[in-house]
Amino acid sequence: MEFRLLGPFEARQDGHVVEVGSRRQERCVLALLLLDVGRLVTTDRLIELLWNGHPPGSSRGAIHTYIGRLRASLVPYGVRISTRGDGYVLEGEGHRVDVEEFDRLVSQAGVVTDPTERVRLLDRALALWRGPLLADTAEDELRERLCGPLDELRLTGIELRAEAQLALGMHTQVVGDLTSLVRQFPIREQLVATLMTALYRGARQADALLLYQVTRRRLVDDIGVEPGAKLREVHRRILRADHRLDRPGQPVYEVRVRDEVLPWNVGGHPALEFCNTLAGWGQDPPLPGSEWLRGYRTLAVWTGYVGLVDDVAVSRLVALARRDPDRAAAVLDEARVLRTRLYACLTDQGDRRAFDAVARFAEAAAKTLVFSRDVDGGGRWRPNLAAGLRVPVHAVAWSAAELLGDPRRLTVRACPDRRCGWLFLDETGLRRWCSLAACGRSAAETPCRTVARQRAR
Structure with missing residues (x-):
């Protein structure tokens, strides 16, 4: 059964409105139990709320009568009100309460980093808000006492949605x-x-x-x-x-591929672009909004975007991740480990531990590669789709090994601002600025450094 308290009180079964409680005060008692669904609400609390601290002498008898009538009207719908000590519990299993769902969606939106997902969750939450709490059921005094936390949560949800919309x-x-x-x-x-x-x-x-x-x-x-x-x-x-x-709170340039927000390609090599999926490497924690690698789907789409796998492979990976989200999350964690080691390896030639870690990833990738024909008639090494959800990790590891074995690694530059840290190739030796302007500094203020030479000094 579905109960709607955000606005006029409604009870629905299979999408149809049903009559529950013939009197306003009965519906009000039911609403008070629903606001604490699954938890004990004492008779004293029901009395204090219902009569705002000024109950009549017959208040306990009235509550008992209301509960009896509610039980009778709710039995056909499988809703049970249990007596426990000096109070009542509305058993919540199998029933939906819009206030509870609203709280869950706003809380869930508060911890996601993807602005598209945050907007989606908050749109669902705010759509539940049809008006003031118990608009046609509770007295103004009671509504003011009950609605404070919900009003604050609603404003917080609106603020979170607006910030996510700005990011989009x-x-x-x-x-x-x-x-x-x-x-x-x-x-x-x-x-x-x-x-x-x-x-x-x-x-x-x-x-x-x-x-x-x-x-x-x-x-x-x-x-x-x-x-x-x-x-x-x-x-x-x-x-x-x-x-x-x-x-x-996030880098300046971005592109959208398959509804995923991805960083613009400016590094000059897929392995560098992979490192640049996180701006603000020097920040602990990173700058809010700087993390591009939000979920496995983002990783799969990005891998296709930079040409490490083809579009058919991306579709297959997305479908696999949807069927096995736990495994996809584990592979995403593995990809983030690779990214951290690769960044350290590229920015400090003396970091042998980071190099060895990347090498292990590359060796594992080499065992899965297949040599296939391109559309132009040439051939190239690609990760075997039999590797399943680990295909993007193998693809990036192989690309990283390719760069580490290339003399161009000596021309890798990084923006020195700790709020930025983006990597890019500069074979001319003339670039002295962060092309993304993610750090907000001009070329005159902060020239970028050549990573290899900086570390060698």
Whole structure:
């Protein structure tokens, strides 16, 4: 059975609305049990909430009567209310409560790093919100007591979705979603900062700066405090037209392949591009949003994007990962280990342990390679698809071995800014800047270094 509490109270069975509880107070008692589904709710708490601390003398008898009627109406749908001590428990197995699902989706979205997945989860969560909690059932006083945590969670979900939408270039959508909300919550700084960023990206710099001034005035006049550090930083960057504001917390350039957000190819070799799936190598932890290698599907799509496997292989790998997510996650962890060792190997020729680790990966890959014909009639070594989900790891390891055996490894450069660290080949010896501008520094401020020579000194 499905219960909807976010908005008018509804009970549904097989998609159809069913009548549960003939009186408003009965439905209110049911809702209070559903808000703590699977947990004990004491009779005293039900009385205190239902009558807001001023119960009539017959309150205990009334609660007992309400529970009896609810049990009778819920029996046909397999919903059970159990008596435990001086209280009741609504058994939650097999039933769906929108509040519980809303909490789960927002919490899940808070830990994912892929902005597309985060938007998808939060769209599902926010779609459950049909209005104020128990809009037609609870009294205003009760709703205010119950709804505080849910209102905060909803605002947090909106903020998380807006940030993810900005990362996907959806600033117009963010402006539309947040403008009225900021009027409703004018001193909620996270909302204001996100809306200012969206306005700036939409070429509305003056509107963004005006919003800051209005918000600062409200904070100072109403509360007596200045804006917080994040809001001040967004304001400062807008004044400076700082290009990092275009993609806060993640590298500047990206491409989309099969709905996956991938780094732009600028390194000059697949092994370098693999290392560049993580910007901010010097940061611990890395910069928020800098991790490109978010999931196995991203790894498989990226491997095809740089030409290490063909499109047919990518489709097969994606399907395999969908059928065996645990194995796919283990291979992704293995790929990240390879990436860390390869980066260390390329940036420090003296790191024998890192070189030996990459060599073991390469030797394992060599045992799976097959020599096949290209469309142009030539031949090339490719990882055998019989290796299953490990194909991308083998492909990258073989590419890494190829680079480590090539004199071009001596021309690998890295941006010295610890917030960046991207690698690229520079056979001319003339490039002195980070082509991604991920670190936000100009060539005049920070020239890039030749990795091999820097380490040799």
